[in-house]
Amino acid sequence: MAEYSISQLAKEFDVTTRTIRHYEDLGLLAPARRGQTRVYSPADRTRLRLILRGKRLGLSLDDSREIIDMYEPGKSNVDQLKKLIDAIQAQRSKLNQQLDDISKLLKDLNQAEVDCIEALKSNGKN
Amino acid sequence: MAEYSISQLAKEFDVTTRTIRHYEDLGLLAPARRGQTRVYSPADRTRLRLILRGKRLGLSLDDSREIIDMYEPGKSNVDQLKKLIDAIQAQRSKLNQQLDDISKLLKDLNQAEVDCIEALKSNGKN
DNA sequence: CCTTACCTTTACGTTAACGTAAAGCTATAG
DNA sequence: CTATAGCTTTACGTTAACGTAAAGGTAAGG
Numbered sequence: 001m002a003e004y005s006i007s008q009l010a011k012e013f014d015v016t017t018r019t020i021r022h023y024e025d026l027g028l029l030a031p032a033r034r035g036q037t038r039v040y041s042p043a044d045r046t047r048l049r050l051i052l053r054g055k056r057l058g059l060s061l062d063d064s065r066e067i068i069d070m071y072e073p074g075k076s077n078v079d080q081l082k083k084l085i086d087a088i089q090a091q092r093s094k095l096n097q098q099l100d101d102i103s104k105l106l107k108d109l110n111q112a113e114v115d116c117i118e119a120l121k122s123n124g125k126n
Numbered sequence: 127m128a129e130y131s132i133s134q135l136a137k138e139f140d141v142t143t144r145t146i147r148h149y150e151d152l153g154l155l156a157p158a159r160r161g162q163t164r165v166y167s168p169a170d171r172t173r174l175r176l177i178l179r180g181k182r183l184g185l186s187l188d189d190s191r192e193i194i195d196m197y198e199p200g201k202s203n204v205d206q207l208k209k210l211i212d213a214i215q216a217q218r219s220k221l222n223q224q225l226d227d228i229s230k231l232l233k234d235l236n237q238a239e240v241d242c243i244e245a246l247k248s249n250g251k252n
Numbered sequence: 253c254c255t256t257a258c259c260t261t262t263a264c265g266t267t268a269a270c271g272t273a274a275a276g277c278t279a280t281a282g
Numbered sequence: 283c284t285a286t287a288g289c290t291t292t293a294c295g296t297t298a299a300c301g302t303a304a305a306g307g308t309a310a311g312g
C-alpha cells in the first residue's frame with residue numbers, strides 16, 4: 001500500500017489535519033489529488049516526517065523547506081548548488097551548536113537532579 | 127566588576143533590551159534596581175544565558191523558566207521536589223529525542239552535500 | 253544650559269503556526 | 283433514503299515572542 005489519507009498521516013504523526021494542510025499552504029507538501037481529495041505518497045510521508053523533525057529542533061517551517069529542498073538537487077544550476085552547499089554548512093554549524101547546548105543542558109539537569117535528591121533526603125529527616 | 131547594565135547584556139548576548147525586559151515581564155529575570163535603573167548580577171547574567179540556550183533548543187520561555195527554577199531547589203517541600211524530578215526526567219527524554227533527531231539530520235545533510243557535489247561534477251562537464 | 257546618551261514605562265503592532273467554526277461535497281452502511 | 287464519517291475550502295481567531303513607537307526621567311560633557 002503506497003498511499004495515505006490525510007487523517008492517516010495525522011494519526012500516525014500525532015498532528016491535526018489542519019496542520020498538514022497548513023504545511024501544504026506554505027508549499028512544504030504537494031500531495032496528489034483523487035478528485036478533490038488529497039492522496040499522499042510515501043515520499044510525501046517522508047517530507048512530513050522531516051518537517052516534524054525540524055520542528056522538534058526548533059526550525060521554522062521556512063527553514064525546514066529549505067533543508068528538505070536540499071535533498072533533491074539535480075535540476076539546479078551550478079550557482080544554486082554552491083548556495084546549497086553553503087546552506088548545508090550553515091545548518092551543520094547550527095546543529096553542532098545545538099549538540100553543545102544539549103550536552104550542557106543534560107549536565108545541568110543531572111546536577112539539578114542530584115541536588116533535588118539531596119534535598120529530599122535531608123527533608124525526610126524533619 | 128560584578129554587575130551589568132541592560133545594554134551591556136544585550137550587546138554581549140546579541141539581543142535587544144526589549145527582549146531582556148520582556149523576559150522580566152514573564153518572570154524569568156528579576157534584576158536589582160538602583161533607583162529606577164536595572165542592575166544585573168552575575169547570577170542574572172547566567173539565567174539569561176540559560177534562557178537563550180533554551181531558545182536555541184526550541185524551548186518556550188515557560189519551559190525555560192521551569193528548567194531554570196529546577197536549578198534552585200532547597201525551599202521546596204517533598205511533593206514539589208518529586209514533581210521536579212519528574213520534570214527533569216521529561217526534559218531529559220525530550221533532549222535525548224533531540225539528540226537522535228540531530229544525528230539523523232546531520233547524516234541527511236552529509237548525504238545531501240555528497241549529492242550536491244556529485245551534481246556539480248557532472249554539471250561541470252556540460 | 254542644553255544636547256547626547258543612556259535609562260524608564262505604557263501600549264499598540266506584527267509574525268509564525270496553527271485553532272476553530274462555518275458551510276458544503278461524497279460515499280457507504282443501515 | 284438518510285445519517286454518519288471523512289473529505290474539502292474559506293476565513294476569522296489565538297498565542298508566543300517580541301518590534302516599534304511615544305513620552306518622559308537622569309547624568310555627564312561642552
